[in-house]
Amino acid sequence: MLHTTIMTALLKDTFDRKKQFASKRQAVIVEAGQAFRRRGYHNASMTEIAANLGLTKAALYYYVRNKEEVLYECHLMAYDAMDRILKAKYNGVTALDKLEALFVEFVKMLTASGVSLLTDVNSLGAENKADVLARRGKIERKIIRLVREGQKDGSIRDGDARLHVFFFMGALNWLNAWYDASGRLNGEDIAAHFALQMRAGIGS
Amino acid sequence: MLHTTIMTALLKDTFDRKKQFASKRQAVIVEAGQAFRRRGYHNASMTEIAANLGLTKAALYYYVRNKEEVLYECHLMAYDAMDRILKAKYNGVTALDKLEALFVEFVKMLTASGVSLLTDVNSLGAENKADVLARRGKIERKIIRLVREGQKDGSIRDGDARLHVFFFMGALNWLNAWYDASGRLNGEDIAAHFALQMRAGIGS
DNA sequence: AATAAATTTGACTCAAGAGTCAAATTTATG
DNA sequence: CATAAATTTGACTCTTGAGTCAAATTTATT
Numbered sequence: 001m002l003h004t005t006i007m008t009a010l011l012k013d014t015f016d017r018k019k020q021f022a023s024k025r026q027a028v029i030v031e032a033g034q035a036f037r038r039r040g041y042h043n044a045s046m047t048e049i050a051a052n053l054g055l056t057k058a059a060l061y062y063y064v065r066n067k068e069e070v071l072y073e074c075h076l077m078a079y080d081a082m083d084r085i086l087k088a089k090y091n092g093v094t095a096l097d098k099l100e101a102l103f104v105e106f107v108k109m110l111t112a113s114g115v116s117l118l119t120d121v122n123s124l125g126a127e128n129k130a131d132v133l134a135r136r137g138k139i140e141r142k143i144i145r146l147v148r149e150g151q152k153d154g155s156i157r158d159g160d161a162r163l164h165v166f167f168f169m170g171a172l173n174w175l176n177a178w179y180d181a182s183g184r185l186n187g188e189d190i191a192a193h194f195a196l197q198m199r200a201g202i203g204s
Numbered sequence: 205m206l207h208t209t210i211m212t213a214l215l216k217d218t219f220d221r222k223k224q225f226a227s228k229r230q231a232v233i234v235e236a237g238q239a240f241r242r243r244g245y246h247n248a249s250m251t252e253i254a255a256n257l258g259l260t261k262a263a264l265y266y267y268v269r270n271k272e273e274v275l276y277e278c279h280l281m282a283y284d285a286m287d288r289i290l291k292a293k294y295n296g297v298t299a300l301d302k303l304e305a306l307f308v309e310f311v312k313m314l315t316a317s318g319v320s321l322l323t324d325v326n327s328l329g330a331e332n333k334a335d336v337l338a339r340r341g342k343i344e345r346k347i348i349r350l351v352r353e354g355q356k357d358g359s360i361r362d363g364d365a366r367l368h369v370f371f372f373m374g375a376l377n378w379l380n381a382w383y384d385a386s387g388r389l390n391g392e393d394i395a396a397h398f399a400l401q402m403r404a405g406i407g408s
Numbered sequence: 409a410a411t412a413a414a415t416t417t418g419a420c421t422c423a424a425g426a427g428t429c430a431a432a433t434t435t436a437t438g
Numbered sequence: 439c440a441t442a443a444a445t446t447t448g449a450c451t452c453t454t455g456a457g458t459c460a461a462a463t464t465t466a467t468t
Contacts, residue, residue, distance in 0.1 A: 040326040042246035122244040170378025201405030
């Protein structure tokens with residue numbers, strides 16, 4: 001009994017500590033991601049990111065190995081979010097319907113959360129870069145497959161499915177360049193508009 | 205007579221020299237632009253760009269003031285090209301027709317020439333950044349105006365014209381991320397496909 | 409060939425920012 | 439309070455790449 005209480009206390013402690021550490025680390029990644037988005041990877045210094053969190057640069061390095069790792073995790077976070085969206089089941093009889101629902105979620109996610117699609121993939125080392133591009137490729141292929149499905153069920157117009165996808169993925173990636181959370185357009189509106197435009201663009 | 209021949213020789217000479225200088229300088233900008241596109245502004249070093257041209261870094265600096273200026277000129281070059289396209293008169297009775305013709309030219313230009321839309325606008329100093337964003341804004345507004353015109357003449361579906369435009373401008377900017385000149389898709393095909401998708405996306 | 413201008417270079421300087429580390433400080437627990 | 443682990447810090451080091459400059463070299467002209 002005494003033994004177990006000690007154990008549980010110990011476990012709870014280490015668990016809490018690990019949770020604390022993990023969530024602080026997460027905060028670092030998110031803050032860095034926003035800095036990267038606003039100012040670009042190379043223009044955002046680790047010192048600056050630390051300061052935004054009320055920390056010193058040296059303290060940052062308690063949570064992350066190096067800057068590149070942070071960029072890498074930012075990319076992964078975005079692709080994880082997209083994967084989660086892709087994994088969910090969407091209602092709608094046609095593939096186009098599903099694609100639309102998916103697209104809405106993408107836009108809402110990108111306008112709402114701290115997650116953003118970064119473009120600076122060349123600042124990653126060969127290993128991480130390959131990894132990130134593989135993740136991106138996987139997602140793109142999944143969407144392309146959905147488009148092909150739509151071309152079979154007749155909901156999506158014929159034509160190069162890859163081009164269909166690259167076109168509207170561009171809209172997603174371009175969001176970062178102009179979307180301003182404090183602007184008059186909210187994420188829901190943009191999502192609705194973009195979904196409609198995407199659908200019209202490839203629907204048959 | 206003697207006088208005039210001397211003068212003309214002198215003028216011709218300086219003219220040639222200036223032309224030489226200008227075209228070499230242009231080559232520097234173009235090469236740098238390609239390097240920036242491939243590797244990102246900060247990852248592409250001046251030494252590397254010089255080497256690609258068979259020069260030394262010091263020689264590069266005979267042609268340009270500094271790296272930022274080069275980035276600035278790359279942006280201007282792209283916007284100049286877009287301005288030229290925007291200035292031309294396009295056939296087609298509806299605004300949508302004109303927009304489509306325009307869009308085709310944009311895509312062809314971006315897939316063909318050394319010109320490319322760069323995204324690293326944050327690496328510019330305040331002055332140049334404002335300038336570049338102003339140029340971009342001007343172009344966007346012109347296109348938005350055309351979209352509004354289309355909404356009046358009934359060729360373009362109603363809805364926020366800015367969003368209509370941001371959507372397909374994303375496709376343009378995303379080109380850099382995936383387009384490979386040595387790939388199986390050529391610029392003309394992409395232009396045709398994208399034009400169709402753009403048109404379908406906002407046509408009424 | 410002599411000359412003058414244009415072009416190129418090797419060998420620098422300099423600043424910025426990534427990353428380190430031993431020591432100080434804070435936090436949780438008995 | 440004493441202690442041990444976790445966290446944070448100031449004060450470094452080190453590398454990279456931008457930018458400079460006086461001198462060398464090339465080019466065009468008479």
